[in-house]
Amino acid sequence: MGSMTDRASARAAKSALSARLATVPGVVGVGLARRDSGYVVKVDLADPGVASRVPGDVDGVRVVTEVVGVVRAL
Template sequence: MTDRASARAAKSALSHRLAADPGVVGVGLARRASGYVVKVDLADAHAAERVPGDVDGVRVVTEVVGVVRPL
């Protein structure tokens, strides 16, 4: 079970790594039955190829949410 502090550290590392990737529209934390995971929101499915499955032992999940635009 991944605790919140470990997930936050992994989120920070992954956010820096993916900051310049135009296919990544958001990085956050999500709670699952197995504890916390890092959740990466993507503009399209092709961006998922560039996202690792885990960071420092913390599971990373992806979801295609589309392009995010300001209102």
């Protein structure tokens, strides 16, 4: 897996991962983030227990997680 992922590859991986995680309770968001000189897929979680359900990479694109808590509409 290369250290630099372009935006198009990261977007494709985000779409694939979003579909896989759509029904996983505790996943509150999936997006892109810049890391070093490229992009990663960032998965926001309601609690740390969900992290084990998230893969470390998708199609060669690194996946990172962050516990942000429960997201509620304003």
